[in-house]
Amino acid sequence: MRSAILRAAAGVFRDRGFADTGMRDIAEAADISTANLYYYFGSKADILYFCQQHSLDRMLEQAAALERARLGPAERLRRMIAAHLLCTLDELDGAAAHTEVDALPPALRRRIVSRRDRYERALRRMVAAGMRRRVFVRGDPALLTRAILGAVNWTARWYRPGGRMAPQQVAQAYADYLVRGLGA
Amino acid sequence: MRSAILRAAAGVFRDRGFADTGMRDIAEAADISTANLYYYFGSKADILYFCQQHSLDRMLEQAAALERARLGPAERLRRMIAAHLLCTLDELDGAAAHTEVDALPPALRRRIVSRRDRYERALRRMVAAGMRRRVFVRGDPALLTRAILGAVNWTARWYRPGGRMAPQQVAQAYADYLVRGLGA
DNA sequence: CCAGCTTTCGAACCATGGTTCGAACTTCGA
DNA sequence: TCGAAGTTCGAACCATGGTTCGAAAGCTGG
Numbered sequence: 001m002r003s004a005i006l007r008a009a010a011g012v013f014r015d016r017g018f019a020d021t022g023m024r025d026i027a028e029a030a031d032i033s034t035a036n037l038y039y040y041f042g043s044k045a046d047i048l049y050f051c052q053q054h055s056l057d058r059m060l061e062q063a064a065a066l067e068r069a070r071l072g073p074a075e076r077l078r079r080m081i082a083a084h085l086l087c088t089l090d091e092l093d094g095a096a097a098h099t100e101v102d103a104l105p106p107a108l109r110r111r112i113v114s115r116r117d118r119y120e121r122a123l124r125r126m127v128a129a130g131m132r133r134r135v136f137v138r139g140d141p142a143l144l145t146r147a148i149l150g151a152v153n154w155t156a157r158w159y160r161p162g163g164r165m166a167p168q169q170v171a172q173a174y175a176d177y178l179v180r181g182l183g184a
Numbered sequence: 185m186r187s188a189i190l191r192a193a194a195g196v197f198r199d200r201g202f203a204d205t206g207m208r209d210i211a212e213a214a215d216i217s218t219a220n221l222y223y224y225f226g227s228k229a230d231i232l233y234f235c236q237q238h239s240l241d242r243m244l245e246q247a248a249a250l251e252r253a254r255l256g257p258a259e260r261l262r263r264m265i266a267a268h269l270l271c272t273l274d275e276l277d278g279a280a281a282h283t284e285v286d287a288l289p290p291a292l293r294r295r296i297v298s299r300r301d302r303y304e305r306a307l308r309r310m311v312a313a314g315m316r317r318r319v320f321v322r323g324d325p326a327l328l329t330r331a332i333l334g335a336v337n338w339t340a341r342w343y344r345p346g347g348r349m350a351p352q353q354v355a356q357a358y359a360d361y362l363v364r365g366l367g368a
Numbered sequence: 369c370c371a372g373c374t375t376t377c378g379a380a381c382c383a384t385g386g387t388t389c390g391a392a393c394t395t396c397g398a
Numbered sequence: 399t400c401g402a403a404g405t406t407c408g409a410a411c412c413a414t415g416g417t418t419c420g421a422a423a424g425c426t427g428g
Binding site: 022023024034035038043044 | 384385386387388389
């Protein structure tokens, strides 16, 4: 039940945005009463928190798997970007974790931010490793990592499922472009 | 007076975000009473609208000037990206135009979106022109333009003036990276 | 000094939307 | 069948924050 609510909530968050989504909207999407939401979750922020937690866990998993894999820096980063993008476009809630952090109360926000930073560091390690091995040109790894994350997370603002482009295509094109920019 | 209010509002929007900023906050920042705001502007959305209008005008201006200039596609795009970034980081309100469109009522939103699209088309023309002349590798101009805009607009979410990096440095690094990805 | 306009504001208004209340309904082991 | 625990919900509650009101305070030309 909890996960059904989360799925429904994530969908509405994605369509209308967190701020413009009311508890009544979430309840309707989950096909239960508004009051009943509070039997499973303490607050609206709580629901957002668990959405973000879920998608961040998925991303961290994928990052760990790729760091373990035997791959060159360029190919590893390409796959990481593609995975992140698919998580953002396919999964309903992938975007919220990186875009709606400010909506959380301090206690929850700290936890999400710390986890998100862990993910960002993983990505940065991939970028830095490539630079060290001269596969990528020298540069500020933190800055370039943020540029990559920006391009990728921004897709949630314009991409709508059912458009003329499949998530796979977007992922492919972005991964190629963003890695080529590093001078691979 | 109107412009003083706009400046103050833009500052608060940037710091706390549009949703978390109250009329009372704007009034305090502008050093006038809350009620007095309504003598100069019809609503909170109105204030946001004029902020966005202002920064979009600046960006469109710069785009037009660069399209007129005698430059190669790569250098033109590099300067465009740098200019956009400086507008986002230096000017207080440069970010809002691209990040808070959803907060506007339909009538105002249409006007901003149409103007923003005009800007996006200008950028896309630069990308497409470079591809046509084989200065950039082939690809989907619309998609890559959005990737660029994403990376650039995302800076508003993490950059804070007074950090260890000057806007100029960020602009330089981003422009190089994002144009190099096109295969220049 | 006096209309008449512009500008200002304290205090309230009121809709929105997150949240709580108390009761009913369902499930299930004894 | 009984009752306790687990679920569900309609109806209100109430804080937040955008907005309005009516009046007072400046400013200007006559």
